Amino acid sequence: MDRNLALEFVRVTEAAALASARWVGRGEEKPADAAAVDAMRKAFDIINMDGTVVIGEGERDEAPMLYIGEKVGTNSGDAPALDIALDPLEGTTICATGGVGSISVIAVAEKGKFLHAPDTYMDKIACGPAAKGVIDIDKSATENIHAVAKALDKAVNDLTVVILNRPRHEALIAEVRRTGARIHLIGDGDVSAAVGAAWPDSGIDLLMGVGGAPEGVISAAAMQCLGGDFQGRLKFRNEEERARATRMGLKDLDKKFTVDELASGSVMFVATGVTDGPFLKGVRFLPDGKAKSHSVVMRSQTGTIRTIEAFHDLSRKPSK
Numbered sequence: 001m002d003r004n005l006a007l008e009f010v011r012v013t014e015a016a017a018l019a020s021a022r023w024v025g026r027g028e029e030k031p032a033d034a035a036a037v038d039a040m041r042k043a044f045d046i047i048n049m050d051g052t053v054v055i056g057e058g059e060r061d062e063a064p065m066l067y068i069g070e071k072v073g074t075n076s077g078d079a080p081a082l083d084i085a086l087d088p089l090e091g092t093t094i095c096a097t098g099g100v101g102s103i104s105v106i107a108v109a110e111k112g113k114f115l116h117a118p119d120t121y122m123d124k125i126a127c128g129p130a131a132k133g134v135i136d137i138d139k140s141a142t143e144n145i146h147a148v149a150k151a152l153d154k155a156v157n158d159l160t161v162v163i164l165n166r167p168r169h170e171a172l173i174a175e176v177r178r179t180g181a182r183i184h185l186i187g188d189g190d191v192s193a194a195v196g197a198a199w200p201d202s203g204i205d206l207l208m209g210v211g212g213a214p215e216g217v218i219s220a221a222a223m224q225c226l227g228g229d230f231q232g233r234l235k236f237r238n239e240e241e242r243a244r245a246t247r248m249g250l251k252d253l254d255k256k257f258t259v260d261e262l263a264s265g266s267v268m269f270v271a272t273g274v275t276d277g278p279f280l281k282g283v284r285f286l287p288d289g290k291a292k293s294h295s296v297v298m299r300s301q302t303g304t305i306r307t308i309e310a311f312h313d314l315s316r317k318p319s320k
Contacts, residue, residue: 001110001266002080006297008047009106009270010308014293016040016088016104017272018312021283021291024275025098032095036088036104041065041072049073054114055085055107055214068116081111085218085263091189094275101192101277106270107221113265115217115257118245121235122213124190127206128198129227137231137256141175141208148206149181156180162193163209172209189277194219196278198228204278210235220262222269225298225305230259267300289315 019039023032037057044051051073057066066072066086073079084106089095091102107114125137125144131151135144149156157180163169165185176183184204186193190211196202207219216232223230233256236242245253255261272295273280281294295308 001082001108001268001299001301003299003302005047005049005108006268006270006299006306009108009268010272010295010297012040012043012047013104013106013270013272013295014310014312015043017274017283017293017295018291018314020089020095020102020104021274021285024095024102024282027096029092029096033089033092037066040086040088040104040106044072045074047073048076048079050075050079050081051084051108052082052111053086054083054116055087055217057088083109083111083114085109085114085214085221087191087215087218089274090191090215091274093188099187099275101186101189102274102282103189103192103271103277103280104274105191105218107218107263108268108270109221109263110265113263113267114221115262116248117213117217117262118234118241118248118250120213120237120241120245121210122216122232123210123235124194124216124219124230124232125206125208126194126197126219126223126230127228131206132227132229135206135229135231137233141172142179144208145176145179145181145206152205154205157182159205160184160203161206161208162186162190162196162204163207164188164190164211166210169209176208191215191219191222191271192277192279194230195222195226195271198223198226199279202278217262218269220259221267221300222298223259224263224267224300225269225303227303228259230262232257232262269296269298271296286311289313
């Protein structure tokens with residue numbers, strides 16, 4: 001994949017983050033998400049690629065743009081064919097409440113290298129490079145915590161596990177607490193949390209629990225770039241979701257997916273912070289109609305990780 005595309009993709013997440021950041025703390029999720037979607041869709045138009053959204057805002061009949069199957073980019077004859085996994089505003093509730101870890105994010109791969117995950121739940125576990133290969137979603141939380149602590153040369157009670165704060169995780173939370181490990185409960189935004197598990201000095205060692213399957217694919221793309229580990233298994237809420245997964249081409253609906261099965265080949269991961277989080281700062285609105293953004297762009301092919309602080313003159317590119 002052409003490395004020169006990296007900066008083009010950063011401009012895409014910057015546009016979405018700047019637009020949605022206007023809504024931080026205003027208690028309105030839908031306008032914030034709509035602003036991010038609209039800005040991201042427009043920013044894609046100038047990129048020289050034959051892009052297809054494979055993880056997006058929903059099926060064609062559910063979303064007006066950035067839906068699964070939509071073509072993005074210039075689609076010119078010489079443009080590379082790429083698959084796009086995206087979330088214009090990951091953590092809409094976080095944005096609306098002014099919480100921690102809302103981001104605009106896209107992952108890009110060569111055609112056919114992302115799992116086309118249905119819009120259902122996924123049981124997930126993620127860790128950083130030092131513990132790669134020791135986690136196993138089929139093992140208990142206790143076993144995984146002890147394995148990761150040993151790999152990191154940490155005492156169990158110094159390990160921090162991030163978990164979505166949901167009623168479905170009551171048993172998991174209780175088990176983790178019995179081990180003595182520390183827990184960081186989050187309301188939303190498990191892509192940020194998964195990346196944090198592999199990000200130096202994030203304060204996160206391990207992600208566990210059930211979240212969205214599309215977000216699992218995006219998280220796996222980040223782990224490919226960071227050298228971390230990720231496993232996931234789809235958790236269907238009803239038979240209609242199982243049937244939809246079958247229509248999307250999945251054969252083993254109970255399969256344990258490894259990081260390589262979720263995202264493979266040459267992968268890019270790009271994100272811009274909307275609110276402050278474990279690895280990115282949020283958008284700052286400055287005097288004189290300017291703003292500051294904080295982004296990261298990563299490539300699995302080289303392992304290069306770049307963080308970008310950018311200053312924007314909003315009078316020249318308004319975000320409303």
